[in-house]
Amino acid sequence: MLCLALFALHLLAREVNYHQVRQYVQSLSHQRLGLAVLFTLAGYAVMTLYDRLALASIGRRLPWRRVGLISFISYAFSNAVGMSLLVSGSIRYRFYLQNGLGNGEIARVVLFCTSSFWLGLLALTGTTLLWVPLPPELPLAGLSQPVGAVLVALPLAWLAGGLIHRPLRIWRWRVTLPSVGTALKQILVGACDWGLAAAVLYVLMPDALNNGFGHFLAIFVIAQIIGLVSHVPGGLGVFEAVMLAGFGATGNAQLTAPILGALAAYRVIYYLLPLCTAALLVLQREAQGWRRKAVLAPWLTGLLPSFFAGLTLVCGAVLLFSGATRALPVRMAILGELLPLSVLEVSHLLASVIGMLLLILARGLQRRLDAAYWLTLVLLLAGAVFSLLKGIDYEEAALMTLLALALAPAHRLFHRRASLFSTSFGVGWIVAIVATLGCAAWLVVFSYKHVDYSADLWWQFSLQHGGAPRALRALVAAVVTGMLFAAASLIRPQKLQRERPDEAELAQVLPLIKQFPSAQAHLALMGDKSLLFDDEHKAFVMFDTIGRSWVAMGDPVGTDEVARRELVWTFLEQCERAGGWPVFYQVSPANLDLYLEVGLNLLKIGEEARVRLQDFNLDGKSRKVLRNTVNKLHREGLRLEILPAEAVAGLLPELRDVSDAWLADKQVREKRFSLGAFDPRYLSRTPLAVAWQDGRLVAFANLLLNDTREEASVDLMRHRPDAPAGIMDFLFVELMQWARAEGYRWFNLGMAPLAGLHSRRHAPWWNRFGAMVFGRGERFYNFRGLQRYKQKFDPQWEPRYMAVPRGIALPMILANVASLIAGGLGGVVRR
Structure with a gap:
């Protein structure tokens, strides 16, 4: 629309040169400029009445000075930027929220002000078209009076609605129309606002167009409506083109140049000066709050x-x-x-x-x-x-x-x-x-x-x-x-490489993994994800690509916060250069500022279960079942052995037999990306917990341990189909007791996908969708069962998030991430 408007403006003003326009602006008298400024001040003062009436309609009172400031800032920005409902609504939401108004009250204030704004414009436009005929050379000039009658009918209908003393029901909402008195005030304030805006330009226009304020007003309000409908910021170009056409200035340089000069001065006085003033007021207000550390x-x-x-x-x-x-x-x-x-x-x-x-x-x-x-x-x-x-x-x-x-x-x-x-x-x-x-x-x-x-x-x-x-x-x-x-x-x-890491790179990341507080960082040792390092190799991001989605697993790994923060920016910029969508999957609450800073959106994808080891024991009635299970398996000859990574290679044939039997019994296939798979090289890089019964290996789990003793966890946990009942409980209990004795603070049981999402009326659509899948998606994944199983160890649940770009690509990103974890689209619909 802006390009079309500028092209039309160029055609209308092709006989005019810059010198002529500037000469008219310089010729404007101080008296005219002073009147324009005075009318501008009066117009913005009238605009404060929108908010005063809106607050009165919801029964709230705020100091006049505070309301005036909020109103001025919102209208100064929305007049210049366009999209009034969005821009002024956002500004009002921010400032009225600080003044104690609730979301519902702010919404009603915004709707009241917006309706007043349009009611006044429609009433003024309709009345003007009925009273003053448009020039016959304008398109559709013959329809001016029927159009004016329709426009006037809308504010009249609003006034008549005030006679209805009960709320109107529109779908699931109830709308209470204002009283006749309030509706009349809305219309009068809106009409006065637009009349003053027209007066600003009227005093700047050349004397050759002095056919009366009514004739000028008819063209002005039509140009404003077309500019507002176009959604071009401030109606730039659209408003000017309609004004030139309305005054028949096409091909007449002696008339076009003064009109363009008046419009330029009008833009500066009515739009630019209030916008600069409002920007300074916002900066001053925020700086005061910053100094108070609010x-x-x-x-x-x-x-x-x-x-x-x-x-x-x-x-x-x-x-x-x-x-x-x-x-x-x-x-x-x-x-x-x-x-x-x-x-x-x-x-x-x-x-x-x-x-x-x-x-x-x-x-x-x-x-x-x-x-x-x-x-x-x-x-x-x-x-x-x-x-x-x-x-x-x-x-x-x-x-x-x-x-x-x-x-x-x-x-x-x-x-x-x-x-x-x-x-x-x-x-x-x-x-x-x-x-x-x-x-x-x-x-x-x-x-x-x-x-x-x-x-x-x-x-x-x-x-x-x-x-x-x-x-x-x-x-x-x-x-x-x-x-x-x-x-x-x-x-x-280009620095970003998508090749799988070699042994040298995996050896390089091992010290970073061991010093990182989250055991999840060990997933880099699978070697199935590419690694992106910072310039000094103090941190890295592990990621994989599928479609246009570049999915990083977890937070950047490393202890240098500057390097981790820079890696998020680097990853984002490399993805943008490749035309991809940057995604960070399963990130922790402690690092959310890293992703908010780069403009990503956050979706809660589940909760992670972490057991505080110093509080874990088998005492008490609530742990009776676990205690009995572990004691029973001890009596049946089951014992747990912790093997260092160097001793794993000799057991790989037996481990593969156990893994294959487990996969066949569960009728599942290997997952990837956010979980480890049976890979001899991966298992040989981590310690292993092995359960023996009468000299026979019946279960195993690879251990994810860091040197800081902050957290211990497991990745693969597999057992033979004929293993004793309760073998998984036995492994978890024995491992947690071992980790506590070794001085670890937490034991990570892993994430329960989609847990903790609520299907409430005002919840975001993603939360409601996730809650529905969590409750009804057992066909594809054991969501509820997994959460209930981990709950028996009395963990602390911590939310986990996915950071994604804003926009309409989210469904495709979700499908890509699910396919990446499941090992393909087929794995998404099968267990």
Whole structure:
């Protein structure tokens, strides 16, 4: 829609040049500008009544100043960004939640304000169309009165609904309509809001269009409705195109240029100034909460890198757009007296190059790169200097300097040491950068459309008449800078290898595994997953790929927190470069910030059972069954032996017999990825617990033990079909007693998939779906039975999560992960 609107705007304004538009803006009197500012202040003051009425309708009272601040911030952002319900609703949710309102109350406030906003617009538009006929040359002008009658009927119906004193039932919701008095206030406040918005533009419009406020209002409200329906931020381009068409300015440069100048001034006064003010208020408010170490700090910490990235992107665009447009003649005359022409030319060129570099560095800031932080600081200050040297553009210099001052104390937020060339640029970022360059190119053409372009133009250097050559050289330099960066990124070698690890790599990860508190890290020794190390080999991620899903098993393994955090970013960027979906499966609550920081979503996938060994014993009535089982098997000659990894190789033939018999008896096949499989090399890397009965091996389990004595666990537990009943209980009890004697703190019984998910009304859809599968999916997996079995050891249940990208790819990711664990799609539907 934005592209179509800009194309239409280009066609409507093709006879106008930049100089004409700027000349009209400069000719606006201080009286007109003052009136526009005054009407803007009055309009935003009226907007606070939306929230006042909404709070009164739900029986809540807040101080006027606090309500006014929330209302101003929400409307300043939603007017400029677009999608009012989403943007203003999100801002209201954040601030009203801090003021003690519940979710339901906030939802009612948002709906009340949104309905008031539209009721006022519809009432004003309908009344205007009935009262003032549209110009006949406009499309569908003959239908203006029928359309106006329909639009007026909607607010009238809302008023009539106030006479109904009982709630309306719409599907499963009950809607209580406001009283007639409240509904009338909604409509009047909304109409007054839009009337003041129209007045801001009306006082800026040229005198040649002075056909009365009613005629102007009819075109204004139609243009606003079309802009809102388009969902383009602020109706940019759409609103302007409709206004030009509505006033018949097509082909008339004497009329089009003043209208575009008035619209530009209107954008600055009504949209940009309130947006900047609201942004400063938000920063001040959050900074105060940060200093008090309130609950706002984590939210602000997560938001600031992206916020700085957005501002850096804006600063880069400002430098590019400035380099593409004419400088003010008065300022150029002053520069000509102070500086040689060569300094001005070089400054103009370098300012645009810096603008292009800031567009690129914005992505690095979003990725929290330390190098991007320092380069951005330097380039912002350099951009401020060159802005002054190329045209005394102190407005741009002030913007760059303010951003540099705001960025300077935030170094700790940019902690990553990765290379900027390794940062992936998604489609959205590429489109944003290319679109900015495209707009800069269009500005060059628009600003110098009457220049006779030739090859000699590139080599013309002049103070007063060299604007077009300077703009062309600056634009080409910016494009070349972007292309060089893209080429350097493309030829950079890829680090991520998907080959299975060799014995040397497995030997290298063993010390990291032994020092890691979670025994789950031993799954890397299976050798079926690829390994991604950090640059200094202080941590690693084990992962496998299936389809487009790149699935990491568990958290990054290592004791160096900086290296583990950097690995998450590296894995994410390598996946993006390969076009894959990054997934972290079965991660612990202690590490959730690693995944939230990179923008992944978290799904609870079950709970892990961990037994505190110092509290475990067989005493008491609740352990009677376990105690009797273990004592009975001891009497039958069953004994447990712990073998070191070096002694496992000699028992492999007997172990395979036990494993094959177990698989055949259970009618299952080997799982993989999140569980170990019978692999002689894997079993030979870990100690083994072996159960003997009369000299015959009847069961075994490989042990996962770390040197920190934090946690012990098992992976494969298999027994012969004719083993004594209760053999699994015997193994677990004996192993836990052995681990306690060895000084281990916890014994990990493994995860119960989908346990702990609840099918409640307000629960996320994933929780409800998982709870349904947990309760009814016994055909495919023994969900309930597994949880009940582990519960007999009285464990502590800890949630486990899966970190996945946001978006619509989740069903495919879930299918890929299930297939990966089951060893193929066939294993998903079979035991």
